[in-house]
Amino acid sequence: MRKIYAFGLTLCATLVFFGCALQSKATDKPTITIWHWMTDREPAFTELARRYEAKTGIRVNFELYAPSDAYSQKVRAAAQGATLPDIFGILAEKRDFSSFIKAGHVLDLTPHMDADSGRWRNSLFAKALAVNEFNPGNKYGIEPGVYGVPIDVMAIQMLYNKGLFKKLGLDPEKPPLTFQEFVEIGKKIKAQNMQGMVSGWAEVWMIDCFANNYAFNIMGKDKVIDTIKGKIPYTDPDWVKVLGLFKEMQEAGLLATGVVTMVNKTAEQLFANGKAVFAFNGSWCVNVYKGMNPGLKYGVMMPPRASDKYPMVIWGGAGSSFMVNARSKNKEEAVRFLQWLTDKEQQAYLAETTNNLPANKESLSKVSEILNEFVRNMDNTTHPNVWGVSEFPAVIEAFDKGIQSIIIKEKTPEQIAAEVQKIKAREQAKKR
């Protein structure tokens, strides 16, 4: 009996061995592995991978790791262990992105972008590409070039519920243009016991985004950059004015109850279900709202300007991006796949199925009407990753948490400005 078992085991092992050998001979084309975090895009990616394999014979394996926090940690751990896949995304600020490049994990895509008179580069939105680009003389000490490929574009704007606008006696086609008009609407919202603006302000980066929009509007880009560089203190009257806007919004009844501990998913649910007049959210929300309430009637608007001195800008341009692992043995195939993925046809497919803005300019005709409203303001977008300087994380945290303190009426804008400046001075001293 034991002999029969031993024989059976040997036979199985032999078959497995030869089976593997035969398989590896039959599929000598490489398999490209991609790590991503985009749960909503998984079916579309799988379909595109199938199409690519049918076309080229190269298998593309999209591996989903969600939520994005867990994904980020996985990528960092893989970078330390040099086990990154052929293609991956980096969900971090430019400073961390530069660390990945310095550590030799990210391939410089500039030669590919510039080949054929820059055919690939020219097909993509320049603002989307800019977040993956390092310019000459950048402060991170990175060789100038393009290190990532945007697969979509986003813009973070304000949205308003047209039905609730009518209830408030407002014209649903005329959203507020100035901060004063916005405040007046807030008073009406308060009088009717409705909820004003919802947003994921428990995730402080969204507060940062909103505050920076107004910082650019009130003091202009140069002054914001000079503040980050340490030339202008946060106690400057313009910064106090930016912080003061949150106090004004709170007092006018423009902010929904509990906005400071609200995660964006809750904010999206409230807005999609018609429980809030305004929302501050990214263009990805189109897909989210469609899933939650397909009949929702809403419009897209720029944050109402608080000053006429400088234009209002919004965060945007940067969507999701993919990087090629510089140590991958399949890097050439990986680059070719990304070129294919960002081609007009594939981008149009992604835009249609996932309701995200495409990174390829020629695919815009395929986007929905509401997404086109986001596109209209694309010229007014900016992103911290293209500013060329980064604020200390401790300062950003103190600033954003400080805004929460203003909203909950715990501290004044002046107090927060002083506290932020104190932390800025501490961080600068450490740097020296």
Add this chain to the structure above:
Amino acid sequence: MKFKSTLENYLFVLPAVLIFSIFYIIPFLWVFQLGMYEWDGIMPTKTFVGLGNFKEIFFQDKIWWQSMFNAGYITFIALTFQNILAFLLALACDREIKLKNFYRLIFFIPPVLSEVVVGLVWQWILDGNYGLLNGWLVHLGFPQFAHNWLSDPQTALTTVAIVHSWKGFGWGFLIFLAGLQTIPRELYEAARVDGANAWQSFKKITIPLMIPVTVLVMILTILGTMQAFVLIIAMTGGGPAYHTEVPVLRILASMRGSSRFGYACAQGLSFGLILMVISFIQYKFSSRARKI
């Protein structure tokens, strides 16, 4: 012969020593080493800062100490409200009451639920706009008590602490119940024969014999509560402002938000050290209490 025997003995303990060293000692030393560097977790190079990170934690990082205070407050609520509730329920279930097995099951449900799920459900119940609790309060004719429980700095931490206690009291209940069941029934019978009433039996028999169990529950409560964070992430994310920040959230913020892996390691070590000191003090107290 003796050498062979000694060698044999060492060989027997070798696997345990190896596992302990690989999974505990080496990572601990590595974390300690990383705690003395400024490192973003990605770059191959690290900057040596000596004890600079520890100095910053102990003398400059006010938010860290606020988070320690918050964790201490939640622990205080857990030690009092949670453990008293657990003890009283265990006492009730130790008696011959109807459906006692059903109650045991019910009381043990919260601890086995996922913390994220519990956090999200409670966040929904306590929501200031459309929360179930406020809805009930309005419905029952107490609209004046409807409140923004999690966004108001006056109530956020206490609310989180109470939810944490609700989630955790089942463990204490189970241990207290096990402890109560080990007390010989003859002691109570003898006391009754001697004329002791229920309160005297409780005071002279139950309490002294439950001291070791109470100490164990207290140590577990302190260690468990000080390290709580999942529930808090799900309910408030540490906000509003820093009002529900706890040490583990600060460690995560250093790692994820600031990309300061070295500092996060130093925070982790400091926190571990503080917990060790607390446990040691408590152990000393409990030893003394046992002697009494």
